[in-house]
Amino acid sequence: MKRTIATIIIIAIAVLILCSTGYSQELSPIIKIYPFSPGDNFLINWNWITALDYKKISDWGKVYHCTVNYDDRPVIDNCAWFISKYGSRLIFNNLTESTYYLHINFVTFDQPEKTPIDALCIIYFNNSPVKQLAFREMTATNSMVVIKITREFIVNKTLTVEFKEYSSAGGFFGVWDVLLSRLDTLPEAIEMKKSDSEQKTMKQIPAKLVKPKSIKK
Numbered sequence: 001m002k003r004t005i006a007t008i009i010i011i012a013i014a015v016l017i018l019c020s021t022g023y024s025q026e027l028s029p030i031i032k033i034y035p036f037s038p039g040d041n042f043l044i045n046w047n048w049i050t051a052l053d054y055k056k057i058s059d060w061g062k063v064y065h066c067t068v069n070y071d072d073r074p075v076i077d078n079c080a081w082f083i084s085k086y087g088s089r090l091i092f093n094n095l096t097e098s099t100y101y102l103h104i105n106f107v108t109f110d111q112p113e114k115t116p117i118d119a120l121c122i123i124y125f126n127n128s129p130v131k132q133l134a135f136r137e138m139t140a141t142n143s144m145v146v147i148k149i150t151r152e153f154i155v156n157k158t159l160t161v162e163f164k165e166y167s168s169a170g171g172f173f174g175v176w177d178v179l180l181s182r183l184d185t186l187p188e189a190i191e192m193k194k195s196d197s198e199q200k201t202m203k204q205i206p207a208k209l210v211k212p213k214s215i216k217k
Helices: 002-027 041-046 054-063
Strands: 030-032 050-053 079-083 088-092 099-106 120-125 127-132 145-149 158-165 173-183
Touching: 030 088, 041 050, 041 088, 050 054, 079 158, 120 145, 127 145, 158 173
Parallel strands: none
Antiparallel strands: 030 173, 050 079, 079 173, 088 158, 099 145, 099 173, 120 127, 120 158
């Protein structure tokens, strides 16, 4: 009899834990995180190029005489992928609510307006333009761009976000990470568990950032 009661108690506790876990997940404002880590090779299929860490981006910025700003909160892994000249995209599925917010953590620079780079990035939600940024605007104030997503942009519970770069060759706009949330604000910090693939050595894939033949100081 005692064993039966003990078994019932254990089962009840397990059910309560499962229910509380599901409830907390349901209440979590974060729907999806794309951390843009070194091992996120699936991004190649969505036309993202060149996974680089802070040092490599900084070395590239020196060629244009601008300093790169550090990866910003809430997800910090100091790795960014860059937008292809053919357009890079992200896909979010199973969206059932009427309103979401897309948080895009761009790679930004100190005084990018002083570089000779003439490039424009336009962000599309299911082929509709919703935001545009010139490279000269990629300062610390635009490190986190927040865009409201309304029902009109969600088709069959899916949102396709496309980043199109208009420049001479592409590869000027980098993204540290992207988060989809129910709220227009994010927590101070989010810790991401590193998989084995994310711990591998970062490598160049398949294109490189554009470097000029010569730049006048």
